[in-house]
Amino acid sequence: MVANVRALAAKCTYAVIDKGRSLADELPALQTKVEGKDKGLLQELCYGVLRYLPELEHEARQLIQKPLVAKQRAIHFLILVGIYQIKYTRIPDHAAVSETVSATKPLKHQHLKALVNGILRNFQRKEVSPEDNLADAIKFNHPSWFIKKIQAGYPEHWQDVLLANQERPPMWLRVNQQHHTIDQYLKLLEEVNIDVDLIDEFSGAIKLTQATDVNKLPGFELGHVSIQDGAAQQAARLLDCQEDDNVLDCCAAPGGKTCHILELTPKIKAMTAIDIEEKRLVRVQENLARLNLKANVIAADASKPELWWDNQQYDRILLDAPCSGTGVIRRHPDIKWLRKATDINSLSVLQKQILKNIWSLLKPGGTLLYVTCSILPEENYEQIQQFISDNNDVELIDIDNTQQKIGWQILPNEQSMDGFYYAKLKKKNNG
Ligand SMILES: C[S@@+](CC[C@H](N)C(=O)[O-])C[C@H]1O[C@@H](n2cnc3c(N)ncnc32)[C@H](O)[C@@H]1O
Known part of the structure; x- marks a missing residue:
């Protein structure tokens, strides 16, 4: 019924x-x-x-x-x-x-x-007349602890951030460039009358004017296209994997970024994708299968490499760390109510531990890309700033399209993207 x-x-x-x-x-x-x-x-x-x-x-x-x-x-x-x-x-x-x-x-x-x-x-x-003296929590529809953190982190933009979290998120597409160039796929979209709003100049991510049923997307079932926010699509290009690379994605599920890397570098030497949650790894396997890609998928704890690592150092590591998810509230409004202020400190401790332990798995000269979908400084640039000052073998690599000092903080709805943070770290040869 x-x-x-x-x-x-x-x-x-x-x-x-x-x-x-x-x-x-x-x-x-x-x-x-x-x-x-x-x-x-x-x-x-x-x-x-x-x-x-x-x-x-x-x-x-x-x-x-x-x-x-x-x-x-x-x-x-x-x-x-x-x-x-x-x-x-x-x-x-x-x-x-x-x-x-x-x-x-x-x-x-x-x-x-x-x-x-x-x-x-x-x-x-009831007469609907705006009330003047409403508390910010009611006016902006966020918990007070979170509003305070955003005010402290972004004193000039805090209201914009909170308003952006209330927006309906757009639909972004990732073209599988093993099958089509971005231009070819844009033509296919035009043929089925799906309108494109913008194309991200760095990653080629395509933002649709309106969300659509995935089954209407040309070649979706065949793995020619995937749904992924424009911010998440920056990871593969920033990590910039090469064919000879031994690569680790150490928080991989559901596998969006693993698959993107493999699409761009299909002849990669080896890709190991781990995640602590075995159940979530099923999604990684499904995504790999749909896109006809291969990776070594392991259920493992990134903070305890001694339990699973095969002693082969990696050329590149993607650390898409467990985080508060505060950059993707527009897609997951429940995050506002499920996250508690006390979670942020424990998440930052976990991120620090994973970063420290995974760093030793990276070859000298290798690159680690630290990523979160958070907008809280303690999970992002403060975390990386601390890591750089605690270790003498870390070199911070500038991210080309940003003027920011430590990494790249994308705020929600900036260039229509989710809130994300990226820091690109190179291991010095003298470390
Ligand atoms: C932000 S999500 C990763 C998203 C993924 N990279 C993608 O693009 O589809 C973070 C992941 O970290 C995993 N995780 C949390 N703690 C972990 C740990 N100690 N070791 C490995 N994975 C962990 C979670 O299960 C979750 O799947």
């Missing part, structure tokens, strides 16, 4: 916020319970509630007299789903209200039908 979309959205956002589950773990299973356009609507409602959570909670607080607790929490989230629709979607208000009210039945709280109806009707009738 096809399920009620609003009820599913309430369940999903309840699981993320109250139970700490990730959207990526919750949403796909719920998507299988609806059909056609409702799949898109379910995604829109879940993402929307998570993007605007503090603001929706603020509105709800003024309308709910007695907080909905314990088993009634799903109804609390249903009310947020209702307010979101009235405030942010084109669904006519009367339909949004009646559909949301009817979701009380599948949520097994039909006795709260009148309550939900009353609250949503009151919201609908």
Whole structure:
């Protein structure tokens, strides 16, 4: 039986916020319970509630007299789903209200039908006038600890960063240059009327004007093209692998960057792709298979090379470190609520440990590319600055297209890309 979309959205956002589950773990299973356009609507409602959570909670607080607790929490989230629709979607208000009210039945709280109806009707009738003295957490829809960090890191741009996190992310394509040049693929897109908004001059990443179904992309099934943000597509060109190289990708899953490197250097001597999460390595294998590429895939802990390393030093290492993900909030709005302030310090300790232990696996003269999808200085340039001052065999290589001193910090939506950080480090021969 096809399920009620609003009820599913309430369940999903309840699981993320109250139970700490990730959207990526919750949403796909719920998507299988609806059909056609409702799949898109379910995604829109879940993402929307998570993007605007503090603001929706603020509105709800003024309308709910007695907080909905314990088993009634799903109804609390249903009310947020209702307010979101009235405030942010084109669904006519009367339909949004009646559909949301009817979701009380599948949520097994039909006795709260009148309550939900009353609250949503009151919201609908409410004068919408902007409030002046709202706290930043409500105004910008981010947790306060995070706003403070962004204000400290980017005193001049903090508001832009927070606003960019609220944007809907664009769809970027990576052309498999084993099959087509960028120009050839652009022609194929034109033939099927898919509009291109821009092409990144450094990587050749293609940004579409509008997201599209992957099955409409010429050659997708054949591995001629992949979906990957423009920022993530900088990794392969910056690492600049050559045919004779022995390469390590030490945090590889789901394999986007491993595959990109192999597409650009198909005759590479050896590519070892490791990740600590065995389950996530299945995705690496699937991506390699779709693209007809080969790598030595191992489940292993990058911070403990003594357990898996074969004593062959690497010419190039990609360290796409586990990080806060604060650069990709526009794609994963649940990150705002799942990450806690205390996580940042433990992540920075882990990054430091991996960097230190992996460095010894690099040949003198070799290159390591440190990458995160974070925008927090402690995971990025502060981490690299510390590493350079702790080790006398590290040379920081300038990244051509940036004037920044230590690495390249891309902020969310800068050149339409995700927030990423890159630092290119060379091991001195005298080390
Ligand atoms: C940012 S993701 C990598 C994305 C990947 N490079 C890509 O482009 O598709 C970070 C990865 O690090 C892995 N990871 C976390 N701790 C690790 C460790 N100690 N050793 C190896 N991998 C680890 C996580 O499982 C996760 O898959």
